[in-house]
Amino acid sequence: xxxxxxxxxxxxxxxxxxxxxxxxxxxxxxxxxxxxxxxxxxxxxxxxxxxxxxxxxxxxxxxxxxxxxxxxxxxxxxxxxxxxxxxxxxxxxxxxxxxxxxxxxxxxxxxxxxxxxxxxxxxxxxxxxxxxxxxxxxxxxxxxxxxxxxxxxxxxxxxxxxxxxxxxxxxxxxxxxxxxxxxxxxxxxxxxxxxxxxxxxxxxxxxxxxxxxxxxxxxxxxxxxxxxxxxxxxxxxxxxxxxxxxxxxxxxxxxxxxxxxxxxxxxxxxxxxxxxxxxxxxxxxxxxxxxxxxxxxxxxxxxxxxxxx
Amino acid sequence: xxxxxxxxxxxxxxxxxxxxxxxxxxxxxxxxxxxxxxxxxxxxxxxxxxxxxxxxxxxxxxxxxxxxxxxxxxxxxxxxxxxxxxxxxxxxxxxxxxxxxxxxxxxxxxxxxxxxxxxxxxxxxxxxxxxxxxxxxxxxxxxxxxxxxxxxxxxxxxxxxxxxxxxxxxxxxxxxxxxxxxxxxxxxxxxxxxxxxxxxxxxxxxxxxxxxxxxxxxxxxxxxxxxxxxxxxxxxxxxxxxxxxxxxxxxxxxxxxxxxxxxxxxxxxxxxxxxxxxxxxxxxxxxxxxxxxxxxxxxxxxxxxxxxxxxxxxxxxxxxx
Numbered sequence: 017x018x019x020x021x022x023x024x025x026x027x028x029x030x031x032x033x034x035x036x037x038x039x040x041x042x043x044x045x046x047x048x049x050x051x052x053x054x055x056x057x058x059x060x061x062x063x064x065x066x067x068x069x070x071x072x073x074x075x076x077x078x079x080x081x082x083x084x085x086x087x088x089x090x091x092x093x094x095x096x097x098x099x100x101x102x103x104x105x106x107x108x109x110x111x112x113x114x115x116x117x118x119x120x121x122x123x124x125x126x127x128x129x130x131x132x133x134x135x136x137x138x139x140x141x142x143x144x145x146x147x148x149x150x151x152x153x154x155x156x157x158x159x160x161x162x163x164x165x166x167x168x169x170x171x172x173x174x175x176x177x178x179x180x181x182x183x184x185x186x187x188x189x190x191x192x193x194x195x196x197x198x199x200x201x202x203x204x205x206x207x208x209x210x211x212x213x214x215x216x217x218x219x220x221x222x223x224x225x226x227x228x229x230x231x232x233x234x235x236x237x238x239x240x241x242x243x244x245x246x247x248x249x250x251x252x253x254x255x256x257x258x259x260x261x262x263x264x265x266x267x268x269x270x271x272x273x274x275x276x277x278x279x280x281x282x283x284x285x286x287x288x289x290x291x292x293x294x295x296x297x298x299x300x301x302x303x304x305x306x307x308x309x310x311x312x313x314x315x316x317x318x319x320x321x322x323x324x325x
Numbered sequence: 326x327x328x329x330x331x332x333x334x335x336x337x338x339x340x341x342x343x344x345x346x347x348x349x350x351x352x353x354x355x356x357x358x359x360x361x362x363x364x365x366x367x368x369x370x371x372x373x374x375x376x377x378x379x380x381x382x383x384x385x386x387x388x389x390x391x392x393x394x395x396x397x398x399x400x401x402x403x404x405x406x407x408x409x410x411x412x413x414x415x416x417x418x419x420x421x422x423x424x425x426x427x428x429x430x431x432x433x434x435x436x437x438x439x440x441x442x443x444x445x446x447x448x449x450x451x452x453x454x455x456x457x458x459x460x461x462x463x464x465x466x467x468x469x470x471x472x473x474x475x476x477x478x479x480x481x482x483x484x485x486x487x488x489x490x491x492x493x494x495x496x497x498x499x500x501x502x503x504x505x506x507x508x509x510x511x512x513x514x515x516x517x518x519x520x521x522x523x524x525x526x527x528x529x530x531x532x533x534x535x536x537x538x539x540x541x542x543x544x545x546x547x548x549x550x551x552x553x554x555x556x557x558x559x560x561x562x563x564x565x566x567x568x569x570x571x572x573x574x575x576x577x578x579x580x581x582x583x584x585x586x587x588x589x590x591x592x593x594x595x596x597x598x599x600x601x602x603x604x605x606x607x608x609x610x611x612x613x614x615x616x617x618x619x620x621x622x623x624x625x626x627x628x629x630x631x632x633x634x635x636x637x638x639x640x641x642x643x644x645x646x
Contacts, residue, residue, distance in 0.1 A: 031455065032459075151352070157631070158568075160623055162592075162620065169609065266467075285582075297468070300460070300464065
């Protein structure tokens with residue numbers, strides 16, 4: 017057990033180093049010259065070379081990478097090429113918070129809609145109600161964000177004029193409603209399918225049959241015996257949602273004009289602002305890898321049947 | 326000889342069984358027909374589209390449906406029906422090439438190798454997969470597409486110059502290549518892991534062991550004994566994969582990083598109407614119906630590939646029968 021944990025923890029920094037190496041490679045050998053961007057119309061060979069020397073861009077690739085990594089570990093991701101004199105961390109922190117707020121609300125919406133519907137479908141397994149719920153969920157699952165977002169904007173913003181079309185004002189602003197619904201509805205469909213299949217599986221086990229046979233009331237069986245066990249797979253999804261908390265929903269943020277991490281990552285890809293891109297990828301990957309590890313541990317804690325090996 | 330006969334009997338009857346089982350899944354059949362229709366439309370786009378995708382008519386922009394333009398025209402007076410049909414062709418090309426290169430060739434090949442040989446090869450393939458899947462996925466695709474495009478464009482221009490040919494760049498092949506390569510790193514790992522697990526469970530079963538002791542070559546064991554056993558799960562992942570690849574292309578083109586104008590793509594059509602910046606909702610407000618046709622096609626494709634995948638799982642999983 018301890019061996020396994022140590023191995024996993026030991027692997028994480030190697031993984032992240034490799035991630036950073038790949039992104040750094042794309043940044044250095046990708047198109048676009050940061051010095052050209054910085055100088056703009058005042059570009060001339062001499063000053064360009066001076067800046068390159070100062071930024072360390074003339075160093076060999078490997079030296080540049082080591083330099084970048086040793087700074088990144090302390091939280092210093094360098095300066096943005098586009099937003100002059102602003103450090104990447106200073107630039108990204110507020111965006112991370114915006115994305116996290118949006119994702120928390122969307123996640124709650126997904127839970128509130130998804131879990132009861134999945135539960136309902138499972139206890140009606142075998143009756144026509146179950147496939148109806150499943151198809152309903154699948155329709156929303158397959159519904160691209162490109163559709164949900166303009167559709168909601170069209171109805172609630174342009175026709176009914178209940179909320180503004182786009183913008184951001186925090187959790188308690190009504191502009192969060194449409195984007196959160198857009199993300200939440202898709203997530204709810206995932207929960208429906210997940211809870212349904214895990215509930216059906218649990219209801220088929222021997223201990224549920226035993227509970228029923230010894231006369232435990234149906235409500236007790238469903239809620240106390242089955243539901244709690246059926247929640248196990250939700251932990252996995254929850255972990256990934258947590259990892260995605262700072263990831264930002266690229267498309268939704270673009271369509272609703274939300275100044276989150278998705279918006280700035282696309283902007284920095286367009287403007288080839290590599291320090292920003294690298295930082296976003298590194299933060300995203302770290303969150304994903306660490307969340308993965310935590311999920312595995314929580315899983316073994318709540319479900320002792322799983323063996324770590 | 327006898328062995329061969331037995332084989333052919335069992336395979337025909339299992340194919341029949343497969344189709345008779347599938348025909349019982351009503352929704353699955355409807356979806357299969359819908360998807361097949363969409364793919365046929367895409368393949369025969371040059372014959373079906375009433376106009377060329379880039380034909381503009383500036384005297385008739387943002388027009389509603391009439392006899393000339395059944396679905397109306399867009400902001401440049403291009404026929405929307407034609408653009409949807411050509412856009413479907415883009416999706417068809419991207420999904421099929423994406424599936425063949427990523428999931429089928431790379432995933433299957435690496436899965437068989439890692440599962441059969443294990444050891445260091447398995448270790449390298451698995452760690453590479455973990456590395457790739459620890460990237461934020463959409464961001465990696467977008468980053469790759471935007472970094473690769475100028476390089477690939479340059480390569481093609483120099484090919485055109487050196488070989489004295491033209492039309493290579495304007496044929497749109499760069500777009501497909503960029504999308505294909507950008508999707509490749511993420512597409513193979515799922516299939517590979519699945520195939521690998523299957524091979525693990527099969528390679529020590531008695532009949533494989535006896536084939537090996539009777540001197541069958543590795544190639545023969547893999548193609549005759551291992552491969553047929555992994556076809557079912559492969560079919561299922563391929564089905565789900567097709568929907569995912571279609572959506573990825575739409576996302577890339579929506580952000581202007583996939584198919585470039587004037588070539589049509591369903592994603593680019595969506596971006597035209599709903600606006601990439603979140604601020605330009607004027608077209609959405611005045612002509613929301615232009616969103617409808619590309620969206621419905623995308624929706625049907627993703628929905629149907631999922632339904633077909635679910636149906637296949639039910640049919641191919643012997644425990645459930």
